[in-house]
Amino acid sequence: MTAFPFFIDLKGKKCIVVGGGKVASRKVEILSRFNGDIVIISPEISHKIKLLKDSGRLVHISRCYESSDISGAFMIIAATSDTLVNENIYKDAVNLGIFVNVADDPKKCTFFFPSIVKRNDLVIGISTSGSYPALSKQIRKKIDSIINNNINEDIMSILKESREKVINEIEDDHVKAEILDKVLEETVFTDSQIDIEHFKIRMNDILQKYK
Ligand SMILES: C[C@@]1(CC(=O)O)C2=NC(=C\c3[nH]c(c(CCC(=O)O)c3CC(=O)O)Cc3[nH]c(c(CC(=O)O)c3CCC(=O)O)/C=C3\N/C(=C\2)[C@@H](CCC(=O)O)[C@]3(C)CC(=O)O)/[C@H]1CCC(=O)O
Ligand SMILES: NC(=O)c1ccc[n+]([C@@H]2O[C@H](COP(=O)([O-])OP(=O)(O)OC[C@H]3O[C@@H](n4cnc5c(N)ncnc54)[C@H](O)[C@@H]3O)[C@@H](O)[C@H]2O)c1
CATH class of the missing domain: 1.10.8 (Helicase, Ruva Protein; domain 3)
Incomplete structure (x- = not known):
């Protein structure tokens, strides 16, 4: 799948992140920069997620994922360390036509996260469509450094x-x-x-x- 860059308004849209580890933290941080309504479902959460929770930027449901959790979601991110749970989330989302991102399986993603360079309303999204995420990251760093201070x-x-x-x-x-x-x-x-x-x-x- 070659991903189409679909720039959308996340304000007021329920974005569920399942899992509270390293990957979930990165996805949550991105969604919060774009004003998504974030709900985290995970028995444990990282310090980064806890800080966002304490500042009222997200809602935390402190337990394991249940299929009924997906109701009303615009998108769901399966970022648990349990492949089977991630797979079930994928099935639930596909059944309901909800955008889904499974962090450990590009084939089970109906959308990918890009690497992002952001200056106010200027947003540059970079993706290799799952082929080589580290390349997206390196290109993001290069673009970030060449966009000089004149675009702040x-x-x-x-x-x-x-x-x-x-x-x-x-x-x-x-x-x-x-x-x-x-x-x-x-x-x-x-x-x-x-x-x-x-x-x-x-x-x-x-x-x-x-x-
Ligand atoms: C762009 C970025 C956005 C973000 O997440 O913020 C992002 N991955 C980033 C970094 C990164 N991810 C990984 C490494 C370690 C090196 C390596 O393994 O390659 C590094 C590099 C690092 O961390 O240094 C591991 C990895 N990633 C995926 C898998 C599963 C698989 O491939 O099977 C595994 C193996 C997991 C395992 O080992 O189990 C899958 C996906 N990662 C994506 C996005 C989507 C494709 C986007 C694209 O192709 O451009 C996709 C398909 C799904 C998604 O997550 O949306 C972010 C850079 C942010 C920045 O700019 O800093
Ligand atoms: N897409 C990417 O960019 C990328 C990068 C690296 C790793 N990964 C993959 O992402 C996944 C998560 O990685 P990590 O480093 O964040 O793992 P981690 O171990 O740090 O975090 C896993 C989290 O999942 C939670 N969890 C476990 N079972 C759960 C359940 N049933 N319901 C809700 N939450 C549950 C745990 O409490 C924990 O918070 C792994 O499968 C890894 O292979 C993806």
């Missing part, structure tokens, strides 16, 4: 605002595209570090010029 959380939020301005204030589609590219050229893709105030002034200058 603040800049992404200002870029979004600026685009809205351009879309609302400029009618001609060609001019719109030209301005949007010019903004990037003079901010994100310059070698120099951008100062936020300078960016805002530059943005206004560019807009005025085209009005």
Whole structure:
């Protein structure tokens, strides 16, 4: 299976993670960065998961998985150390048409977790579709280091605002595209570090010029 990158809104969607070990912790940490409604089912949980639980980011059901647990789930992750339990979770999910990820068996995944580079709304997902996860990780590290500081959380939020301005204030589609590219050229893709105030002034200058 070659995975299609399906960028979706997880807010308000029930994401069940079964298991509370190393792998479950990594999956939970990712889901929490994307505001999923996380439910953990596991008799034991890691320190990392406990911290997320204490800060109200997830609900913990402290026992082994039961088939009825899956009801209402958008997705379920089988990350236990018990292959048989993982397999049962897979069957339950497939029966109900729920997205399922079985951590110890790519053939039993209807979706994969990618390696992720994230800066605010900019999300880069990398996957080898199960062929070589360590390659995804290495590429993620390389991309992370080449996306320089000019694409940070603040800049992404200002870029979004600026685009809205351009879309609302400029009618001609060609001019719109030209301005949007010019903004990037003079901010994100310059070698120099951008100062936020300078960016805002530059943005206004560019807009005025085209009005
Ligand atoms: C990308 C990432 C996302 C994440 O999990 O966060 C992710 N695995 C990561 C790392 C990693 N995983 C493993 C190693 C050790 C080296 C090795 O074994 O290769 C390393 C490297 C390391 O840890 O250094 C072991 C492993 N992984 C899978 C199996 C089962 C199997 O293959 O049978 C086994 C053997 C288990 C065992 O030994 O029993 C299966 C899957 N792992 C996936 C995702 C999905 C495919 C995505 C893709 O192909 O790109 C898929 C199919 C299902 C899924 O989990 O969604 C994350 C990097 C995050 C980052 O960027 O840091
Ligand atoms: N996909 C990946 O990226 C990846 C990477 C490494 C390992 N794995 C696989 O993922 C699985 C989990 O690995 P780990 O290192 O997190 O294991 P772990 O031993 O650290 O954690 C297993 C967890 O499962 C819980 N558990 C056991 N039986 C359960 C049940 N019936 N119901 C609910 N919870 C139960 C345990 O309490 C424990 O918290 C293994 O099968 C491993 O081969 C996957």
